[in-house]
Amino acid sequence: MRANHAMARVLACALAALPLAAPAQDLLIRNAWVHTVTERGTLERADVLVRDGRIAAVGTGLAAGGATVVEANGRPLTPGLFGGITALGVEEVSLEPATVDNASPRDDDKGMPPEPRPEFDVTLSFNPDSAVIGVNRVEGVTLAMIAPGAVSGQAVVAGQGAVARLDGRADAIVPASRTLFANLKAGVSRAGQIMLLEQAAREAKPPPQMRDGDFRLLTPAGREALARYLAGGRVAFAVDRAADIRQVLAFAQRHGARPIVVGGAQAWQVAGPLAQAKVPVILDPLVDLPDSFDQIGATLENAARLHAVGVRIAFTNLNDGTHNARKVRQAAGVAVAHGLPFEAALAALTANPAEIFGLGAQFGRIAPGYVADLVLWSGDPLEVTSVAEQVWIDGRAQSMRSRQTELRDRYRPVTR
Amino acid sequence: MTLARFLLLALAAWAAGAQAAPDPFKSTYQPAASTPTLIRNATVLDGAGRRLDGADVLMRDGKIAAVGTGLAADGATVVDAQGRWVTPGLIDVHSHLGVYASPGVNAHQDGNEATDPVTAGVWAEHGVWPQDPGFYTALAGGVTTLQVLPGSANLIGGRGVTLRNVAGTTMQDMKFPGAPHGLKMACGENPKRVYGGKGKSPSTRMGNVAGYRQAFADAQDYRRQWEKYQRELAAYEAQQKDGKASRRKRDGDLKPPIEPRRDLRLETLVGAMNGEIQVHIHCYRADEMAVMLDLAREFGFKVAAFHHGVEAYKIAERLAQEGVCGALWADWWGFKMEAYDAVWENIAFVDAPANGCAIVHSDSAEGIQRLNQEAAKAMSRGRQAGLDIPPERAIRWITSNAARSLGIADQVGTLEPGKRADVVIWNREPFSVYALTDRVYVDGALRYDRAAPATQPESDFLLGQPAGGAL
Numbered sequence: 001m002r003a004n005h006a007m008a009r010v011l012a013c014a015l016a017a018l019p020l021a022a023p024a025q026d027l028l029i030r031n032a033w034v035h036t037v038t039e040r041g042t043l044e045r046a047d048v049l050v051r052d053g054r055i056a057a058v059g060t061g062l063a064a065g066g067a068t069v070v071e072a073n074g075r076p077l078t079p080g081l082f083g084g085i086t087a088l089g090v091e092e093v094s095l096e097p098a099t100v101d102n103a104s105p106r107d108d109d110k111g112m113p114p115e116p117r118p119e120f121d122v123t124l125s126f127n128p129d130s131a132v133i134g135v136n137r138v139e140g141v142t143l144a145m146i147a148p149g150a151v152s153g154q155a156v157v158a159g160q161g162a163v164a165r166l167d168g169r170a171d172a173i174v175p176a177s178r179t180l181f182a183n184l185k186a187g188v189s190r191a192g193q194i195m196l197l198e199q200a201a202r203e204a205k206p207p208p209q210m211r212d213g214d215f216r217l218l219t220p221a222g223r224e225a226l227a228r229y230l231a232g233g234r235v236a237f238a239v240d241r242a243a244d245i246r247q248v249l250a251f252a253q254r255h256g257a258r259p260i261v262v263g264g265a266q267a268w269q270v271a272g273p274l275a276q277a278k279v280p281v282i283l284d285p286l287v288d289l290p291d292s293f294d295q296i297g298a299t300l301e302n303a304a305r306l307h308a309v310g311v312r313i314a315f316t317n318l319n320d321g322t323h324n325a326r327k328v329r330q331a332a333g334v335a336v337a338h339g340l341p342f343e344a345a346l347a348a349l350t351a352n353p354a355e356i357f358g359l360g361a362q363f364g365r366i367a368p369g370y371v372a373d374l375v376l377w378s379g380d381p382l383e384v385t386s387v388a389e390q391v392w393i394d395g396r397a398q399s400m401r402s403r404q405t406e407l408r409d410r411y412r413p414v415t416r
Numbered sequence: 417m418t419l420a421r422f423l424l425l426a427l428a429a430w431a432a433g434a435q436a437a438p439d440p441f442k443s444t445y446q447p448a449a450s451t452p453t454l455i456r457n458a459t460v461l462d463g464a465g466r467r468l469d470g471a472d473v474l475m476r477d478g479k480i481a482a483v484g485t486g487l488a489a490d491g492a493t494v495v496d497a498q499g500r501w502v503t504p505g506l507i508d509v510h511s512h513l514g515v516y517a518s519p520g521v522n523a524h525q526d527g528n529e530a531t532d533p534v535t536a537g538v539w540a541e542h543g544v545w546p547q548d549p550g551f552y553t554a555l556a557g558g559v560t561t562l563q564v565l566p567g568s569a570n571l572i573g574g575r576g577v578t579l580r581n582v583a584g585t586t587m588q589d590m591k592f593p594g595a596p597h598g599l600k601m602a603c604g605e606n607p608k609r610v611y612g613g614k615g616k617s618p619s620t621r622m623g624n625v626a627g628y629r630q631a632f633a634d635a636q637d638y639r640r641q642w643e644k645y646q647r648e649l650a651a652y653e654a655q656q657k658d659g660k661a662s663r664r665k666r667d668g669d670l671k672p673p674i675e676p677r678r679d680l681r682l683e684t685l686v687g688a689m690n691g692e693i694q695v696h697i698h699c700y701r702a703d704e705m706a707v708m709l710d711l712a713r714e715f716g717f718k719v720a721a722f723h724h725g726v727e728a729y730k731i732a733e734r735l736a737q738e739g740v741c742g743a744l745w746a747d748w749w750g751f752k753m754e755a756y757d758a759v760w761e762n763i764a765f766v767d768a769p770a771n772g773c774a775i776v777h778s779d780s781a782e783g784i785q786r787l788n789q790e791a792a793k794a795m796s797r798g799r800q801a802g803l804d805i806p807p808e809r810a811i812r813w814i815t816s817n818a819a820r821s822l823g824i825a826d827q828v829g830t831l832e833p834g835k836r837a838d839v840v841i842w843n844r845e846p847f848s849v850y851a852l853t854d855r856v857y858v859d860g861a862l863r864y865d866r867a868a869p870a871t872q873p874e875s876d877f878l879l880g881q882p883a884g885g886a887l
Contacts, residue, residue, distance in 0.1 A: 095752040286782050289518045297883040323750035333849030384789050384849045385796035408759045411729050413768045
């Protein structure tokens with residue numbers, strides 16, 4: 001603990017030398033309604049002490065000891081929210097290709113090897129200064145998965161992504177969260193997609209399975225990348241249909257990957273096997289219509305049903321997950337209106353995604369030792385009429401201004 | 417007078433602006449049978465700007481009979497709504513349900529006749545699939561009336577249709593009786609992208625505006641042809657009548673005039689210029705909206721509403737002065753350049769000036785299920801910005817203001833006596849993420865009851881689907 005402190009202090013000093021990073025201040029948030037997202041549950045009048053960017057203590061009557069004091073007056077305090085599977089920092093305006101970096105080169109581009117391209121690492125495009133990030137940060141979104149898209153049509157392996165911290169730091173990407181993204185979706189034969197996955201998996205295994213002159217899908221870099229993920233790495237599969245989820249489970253078992261289901265409109269139908277295999281589901285609680293035949297049976301109770309049998313769930317906005325990543329909070333509230341316990345919904349925005357992406361010991365909870373990514377809310381954190389009043393990342397108070405608040409203030413009408 | 421002659425005269429009279437053309441696709445909507453119902457002791461937001469606590473709503477013969485406190489049941493079925501909220505049925509002015517139906521298969525892409533930039537002759541109602549499951553989920557969200565529009569691929573995409581949100585086997589079973597058609601127009605990026613991409617005009621915003629102007633100029637010419645025809649026909653008819661009376665032929669007899677060829681595209685545009693069709697324009701940028709207002713003045717039509725209007729807040733005063741509504745989202749943004757300048761406060765800022773007309777619209781099968789939450793977000797952000805927006809004001813954004821832009825404010829959108837009894841009972845204040853409808857009445861008939869799943873209507877498409885979990 002002491003060593004950690006010292007290390008953090010060194011880091012804080014190093015960051016202080018950078019023009020954009022204010023030094024981590026010690027902080028005491030007093031009298032908050034603290035949603036710890038731990039076994040301690042919700043503490044109705046508690047203080048949270050932050051030292052060197054980490055949570056030092058959670059309790060009552062904590063001494064400030066020189067820390068900046070923020071009086072919460074009973075307002076809710078939560079961990080920073082996870083914005084879901086997004087293209088934050090890699091997409092500014094969706095329909096402007098020059099601002100979109102989230103897909104690997106198309107296979108019909110001259111000279112590019114055919115997909116799949118597991119070596120495509122979308123985080124290399126990440127722009128921490130994107131205005132889209134600021135718009136979401138002021139809504140309490142402090143972390144998000146930066147995921148590759150499959151713009152080039154039916155890329156069965158879209159590439160690698162990772163969680164980014166959303167305070168504008170240069171080293172935003174958290175390496176421990178690296179995840180490979182794959183798709184198993186309607187449009188091209190599912191059997192064909194599995195065939196490609198199997199071929200890729202075979203190539204990624206060491207020789208002698210492949211010999212010189214054999215047909216290959218993957219580049220040498222692709223083989224190396226895929227091999228890492230098959231050896232116990234995380235592979236997120238965008239998949240909705242129950243039958244396809246079973247195929248994903250089987251594929252992951254055959255090849256030693258740890259699957260994550262993204263989408264999962266029919267996941268509730270295979271909730272038992274998902275729970276048994278400890279496979280998490282990242283879903284959009286608002287999906288209740290059969291946008292495709294894969295989504296017949298989609299229901300607003302998907303989250304509640306999965307949670308009830310012990311599947312770990314997290315939330316994402318599948319409709320506009322980048323610009324409106326902030327909408328996951330509303331989606332969580334809707335899940336509560338349809339049977340999910342409130343605490344489970346909050347966990348699906350905080351501790352669960354952190355756990356799913358390998359960051360559960362550092363992010364997503366309000367407990368000693370955790371990174372002090374915190375949000376103080378005007379009211380119920382899942383309520384659409386509530387707003388984030390203050391966001392802290394690493395214990396640093398974030399500016400609550402964004403491009404949208406600038407526009408608002410320029411055009412604000414004279415109050416009636 | 418023969419039937420053919422009657423129709424000819426009717427058409428001629430319509431073309432000249434005298435009366436609406438007969439609708440060949442007549443509504444067959446019938447209100448479901450209902451018993452008089454008294455909803456008691458609710459918090460009522462009447463859609464006309466009033467909030468009544470502990471109030472009753474009496475529905476009789478499909479109409480609102482009374483709203484007040486301590487109303488006598490007088491034989492009506494009594495619904496205890498203690499702790500509940502009551503609002504008018506919600507109205508979405510911008511939906512593609514039925515024309516972009518779920519499942520979104522190729523066969524269901526019926527919302528954009530993207531073959532020509534001006535397809536004013538197509539009608540959304542001819543693409544509406546009544547079995548779209550989205551109608552049913554929208555009903556569960558309290559939506560009782562909606563306008564289904566063509567998409568925005570074209571400069572002038574065609575006519576929209578206003579529907580009662582009731583289970584129907586045919587589109588006509590859902591069609592709002594007597595509601596005017598809408599005309600869908602589109603500014604900006606979509607038309608120029610769709611046609612520019614095909615090497616056709618428009619490929620720029622310049623081309624967009626030239627396209628609207630030429631179309632309306634053609635419509636003016638078309639209207640003149642019909643007016644001329646009507647004048648000549650009237651003279652001919654008068655002479656015939658006169659001739660019959662005197663029972664003899666004379667020199668200088670007029671020939672019957674030749675009827676101009678009907679043009680379905682121009683007929684629609686003439687309808688818009690004559691004020692019989694409500695003009696709804698997909699337009700994001702403030703500067704483009706200003707151009708469209710000038711265009712409307714040039715050709716003498718009125719803009720009912722700008723839809724999407726991500727920058728409407730920049731010209732909120734002007735919109736209010738001209739009596740033009742802004743049909744807007746709470747938080748959509750950034751998916752294209754013209755949607756880059758969004759603010760949360762757009763709806764509240766458009767609502768703020770005297771005579772401001774803000775509408776929350778969906779353009780989405782998901783959003784239409786939660787118009788109340790979209791309004792709640794906008795209300796909250798408006799309040800944060802210092803505006804005084806109580807729930808009884810915000811509810812207008814999804815009821816009476818929407819009705820106004822559709823030209824049906826005399827029939828729906830408020831709980832005033834005599835209006836259609838479209839009523840939603842909410843389990844709590846509707847401006848909450850946790851709010852759900854308990855009951856939805858359309859024309860006084862209970863069409864959705866959350867407590868009785870077996871009675872909830874369902875699309876044919878979802879029947880017998882094992883994955884639905886029902887078998």
